[in-house]
Amino acid sequence: MRLATFNLLHGRSLTDGLVESQRLTAAVAALDADVLALQEVDRGQCRSGYLDQTALAAHALAAGEHRFAAAVVGEPGGQVRPLTHDDDGQDEPRYGVGLVSRHPVLSWQVIRLRPAPVRTPIYVPGPRGGLVLLRDEPRVVLAAVLRTPHGPLTVATTHLSFVPGWNARQLRQSVRALRALPAPRILLGDLNLPAGAARLLTGWRTLGRRSTYPAGQPRIQLDHILADRQDLHRLPPVMAVQTPLSVISDHRPLVVDLG
Numbered sequence: 001m002r003l004a005t006f007n008l009l010h011g012r013s014l015t016d017g018l019v020e021s022q023r024l025t026a027a028v029a030a031l032d033a034d035v036l037a038l039q040e041v042d043r044g045q046c047r048s049g050y051l052d053q054t055a056l057a058a059h060a061l062a063a064g065e066h067r068f069a070a071a072v073v074g075e076p077g078g079q080v081r082p083l084t085h086d087d088d089g090q091d092e093p094r095y096g097v098g099l100v101s102r103h104p105v106l107s108w109q110v111i112r113l114r115p116a117p118v119r120t121p122i123y124v125p126g127p128r129g130g131l132v133l134l135r136d137e138p139r140v141v142l143a144a145v146l147r148t149p150h151g152p153l154t155v156a157t158t159h160l161s162f163v164p165g166w167n168a169r170q171l172r173q174s175v176r177a178l179r180a181l182p183a184p185r186i187l188l189g190d191l192n193l194p195a196g197a198a199r200l201l202t203g204w205r206t207l208g209r210r211s212t213y214p215a216g217q218p219r220i221q222l223d224h225i226l227a228d229r230q231d232l233h234r235l236p237p238v239m240a241v242q243t244p245l246s247v248i249s250d251h252r253p254l255v256v257d258l259g
Helices: 021-031 053-062 166-178 194-202
Strands: 002-007 037-045 065-074 079-081 094-101 105-113 120-124 128-133 139-148 151-159 185-190 221-228 239-241 254-259
Touching: 002 021, 002 185, 021 053, 037 053, 037 065, 037 151, 037 185, 053 065, 053 094, 065 139, 094 128, 094 151, 094 254, 105 151, 120 185, 120 254, 139 166, 151 166, 166 185, 166 194, 194 221, 221 254
Parallel strands: 002 037, 151 185
Antiparallel strands: 002 254, 037 094, 065 079, 065 094, 105 139, 120 128, 139 151, 185 221, 239 254
């Protein structure tokens, strides 16, 4: 079983700044993942050609199961609002996370996380960048219980806050919620935390230790695949860990083979 997590940067290439469906499809197909967790995913956004990027990723992997979960309605960097319910904003541009699986899904669950209550100073690169006060956005956890050859397996993805401390709180909240779902449990995503902090905050095992950000010369691991220790013995051992350079995004995907 191959697991992968990838912060898509809504499919944007760092070489020319463009978002092209062919590049996104090629990037996802190259991962050949049985379970793929996606973050910074667009659906119906002008900037990405109004694509359903989760559905496009599922098609690239010939995967029968996929779901998108919006964190906000509107275009990030512009006017956005939190969702009032899971079906809110169906005809509007949305932004969030996605899960794709080649294994059948027995059930889905969405867990919503509140944004940090205050603006936070963040360094933004570029000629108009510098230290700016940014308002945090709501976050979302998307979980699925899969039917696999090894029995039921809970997988989940999220993209946590960039606000130090608040992302730790969100991670603990996510883990508590996931423990209501069947074990074994695996959390994949951009946690905006280094590996040591993610492991200490959860007590879960890190399945792959590799730097993933920035993509060109990775110096820190922000993207993780963590496994709850409960019933971990029911999963195959880790056979390989990769962080291949992709044609899109400012993150590298993290790929773990269980053999």
